[in-house]
Amino acid sequence: MSRRIGLAATIVLAPLTVYALLATAQGAPRFPTRNECVREAVEGQPVDLVFARFDDPLSAVRAREEVVRVGFVGTEEFPDGCGRWKVVLEDVPSVEIAREIQMEAATVDLNPTLELASNG
Amino acid sequence: MSAHALAGLAALNAFYLTCGLAVLWLVRGWDTWAQLARLAGLAYVLGVVAIGLLWSLLLIVAVPFSLGIVVGLPVVIAAGAAVAARRRGRPWPSRTPAGSHRRLVVTAFGISASVLLLAGFFRAARLSGLYWWDAWSFWVPKAKAIYSFGSLDVGFFTTLPGSSYPPLIPVLDAAAFHVMGSADVVTLHVQYWLFGVAFVWALAGLLAERVRDWILWPFILLVLVAPRIGERFLVAEADLFLDYLFALASVLVLYWILDRERWQLAIAVALMSGMVLTKREGLLLAAVLVGAALLASARDWRAAWPALGIAAAAVAVVAAPWRVWYIAHGVAGEAPTDGLDPTANAERLFPSFRLAFDVLLSSEYWSVLVSVALGALLLALLTRAYAVVVYFGALVLLVTLGGGWITWAVPELEITQELGANPIVRYMGAAALACAAASPVLLSIAWRAVTSQEESS
Numbered sequence: 001m002s003r004r005i006g007l008a009a010t011i012v013l014a015p016l017t018v019y020a021l022l023a024t025a026q027g028a029p030r031f032p033t034r035n036e037c038v039r040e041a042v043e044g045q046p047v048d049l050v051f052a053r054f055d056d057p058l059s060a061v062r063a064r065e066e067v068v069r070v071g072f073v074g075t076e077e078f079p080d081g082c083g084r085w086k087v088v089l090e091d092v093p094s095v096e097i098a099r100e101i102q103m104e105a106a107t108v109d110l111n112p113t114l115e116l117a118s119n120g
Numbered sequence: 121m122s123a124h125a126l127a128g129l130a131a132l133n134a135f136y137l138t139c140g141l142a143v144l145w146l147v148r149g150w151d152t153w154a155q156l157a158r159l160a161g162l163a164y165v166l167g168v169v170a171i172g173l174l175w176s177l178l179l180i181v182a183v184p185f186s187l188g189i190v191v192g193l194p195v196v197i198a199a200g201a202a203v204a205a206r207r208r209g210r211p212w213p214s215r216t217p218a219g220s221h222r223r224l225v226v227t228a229f230g231i232s233a234s235v236l237l238l239a240g241f242f243r244a245a246r247l248s249g250l251y252w253w254d255a256w257s258f259w260v261p262k263a264k265a266i267y268s269f270g271s272l273d274v275g276f277f278t279t280l281p282g283s284s285y286p287p288l289i290p291v292l293d294a295a296a297f298h299v300m301g302s303a304d305v306v307t308l309h310v311q312y313w314l315f316g317v318a319f320v321w322a323l324a325g326l327l328a329e330r331v332r333d334w335i336l337w338p339f340i341l342l343v344l345v346a347p348r349i350g351e352r353f354l355v356a357e358a359d360l361f362l363d364y365l366f367a368l369a370s371v372l373v374l375y376w377i378l379d380r381e382r383w384q385l386a387i388a389v390a391l392m393s394g395m396v397l398t399k400r401e402g403l404l405l406a407a408v409l410v411g412a413a414l415l416a417s418a419r420d421w422r423a424a425w426p427a428l429g430i431a432a433a434a435v436a437v438v439a440a441p442w443r444v445w446y447i448a449h450g451v452a453g454e455a456p457t458d459g460l461d462p463t464a465n466a467e468r469l470f471p472s473f474r475l476a477f478d479v480l481l482s483s484e485y486w487s488v489l490v491s492v493a494l495g496a497l498l499l500a501l502l503t504r505a506y507a508v509v510v511y512f513g514a515l516v517l518l519v520t521l522g523g524g525w526i527t528w529a530v531p532e533l534e535i536t537q538e539l540g541a542n543p544i545v546r547y548m549g550a551a552a553l554a555c556a557a558a559s560p561v562l563l564s565i566a567w568r569a570v571t572s573q574e575e576s577s
Contacts, residue, residue, distance in 0.1 A: 007225060011225065012228050031122040083302030
């Protein structure tokens with residue numbers, strides 16, 4: 001490789017390497033995951049009962065209709081903020097009440113999870 | 121989510137690049153690997169536009185937009201173009217001759233500074249939220265609808281703001297969603313960053329063949345640091361993408377006026393076709409481009425004007441299907457209601473055009489890009505490079521007059537630079553990027569004239 005090509009490569013790569021080292025000096029870069037939109041329920045805070053998550057809105061609509069059909073009126077589908085759609089019964093007042101609803105859902109083969117209310 | 125999405129986006133953009141390289145190989149061929157590297161940015165933009173155009177047209181005629189189409193179409197285009205290129209006898213690129221490494225060091229400094237700035241923009245783009253009004257109110261929702269339903273949902277597309285805006289940008293966004301595996305509106309900003317990187321690469325690559333590197337790179341860096349340009353590389357809207365296509369097409373059309381090589385006009389037509397399917401203003405800007413070319417080639421009109429007429433007709437054919445679609449679905453058209461009647465809204469006439477010129481000359485938006493271009497025009501005029509001066513002068517003037525016309529003819533627009541009340545600042549970005557492309561060319565012409573005079577004396 002000629003000296004000029006080597007010099008040119010150094011001029012391009014050296015500052016970039018230094019920049020990368022400085023940028024990562026305070027820790028590796030973050031790569032958020034979808035799980036960051038799943039927040040655990042907290043005692044004393046309102047709770048969302050999430051029946052399912054889907055990648056497309058049409059599947060979420062069908063699932064929501066089924067959940068409402070078996071009696072969980074007020075269940076809706078929303079984007080969850082991480083590119084998925086969730087079927088959710090929002091703003092249950094407490095964790096205790098949410099657990100009762102969860103047990104009731106199990107009797108019709110539904111398994112919602114408890115999450116911190118998205119408005120909380 | 122983010123790492124997986126980045127990998128998918130990288131694959132999609134590799135498709136764009138491969139497709140563009142194959143098409144460029146077919147229409148012009150490659151002499152050396154260095155030339156291929158230099159024009160890879162243009163190839164990428166060409167790939168984005170060519171594939172995006174076809175996706176848009178397929179969507180308009182109700183072909184379902186699926187992951188299969190997203191992956192399959194670029195593969196078919198790239199393979200077809202490569203086979204056609206070989207059949208046409210296009211050779212593989214050869215090694216770069218040793219003597220051409222002399223300018224490497226100056227170019228290396230330019231690349232180094234540009235890469236550092238772009239790296240900073242990337243870090244912002246990778247984790248950016250969807251903050252900009254137009255992005256979250258209609259551009260990205262349209263993309264989500266195409267991604268989720270695989271079609272131009274009539275209810276959605278006819279009721280969202282900007283319902284007559286063409287679908288190219290939402291289609292490109294929807295393709296990104298498919299390869300990312302979800303409607304990841306955060307990582308989507310990296311796609312826009314890539315468009316910006318490709319524009320810088322394409323502009324530098326195109327200008328490098330005629331502009332000395334020590335003249336070229338300061339202008340590349342100026343584009344990156346101009347307030348309304350570099351910082352907006354990651355914004356998920358169509359304005360800057362339209363300006364990229366306009367600036368690159370303007371350089372190609374100039375080169376065609378000077379060289380008359382068919383591939384230059386062919387690629388310019390592809391980029392102009394992308395413009396008319398990007399935003400409503402794309403039609404006006406394409407017309408401005410053709411108008412400036414007609415003026416600059418007036419001395420040789422018998423040879424030049426028929427080719428420009430065919431180019432304009434080709435762009436009009438591409439523009440037609442979308443117009444038919446939204447008119448058929450009851451969406452109001454794009455032309456201002458009072459059109460060209462000078463007696464309508466007469467009190468707005470002078471203030472509207474003054475507003476356009478104020479925005480053009482504002483350093484708050486464009487730094488010194490425009491003022492330097494005006495000086496470069498004057499210097500080039502002194503060297504009697506009339507074709508180039510007329511071309512760029514007419515281009516910037518017509519874009520500005522077009523901006524004034526829009527404000528004058530649409531009474532609902534306030535005569536203000538405020539972004540929410542008037543799109544004039546968004547629109548005038550095209551003029552600013554045209555100035556960024558013009559200045560290095562004009563200054564190079566002036567420099568060559570001065571140095572050749574010194575040598576002869």
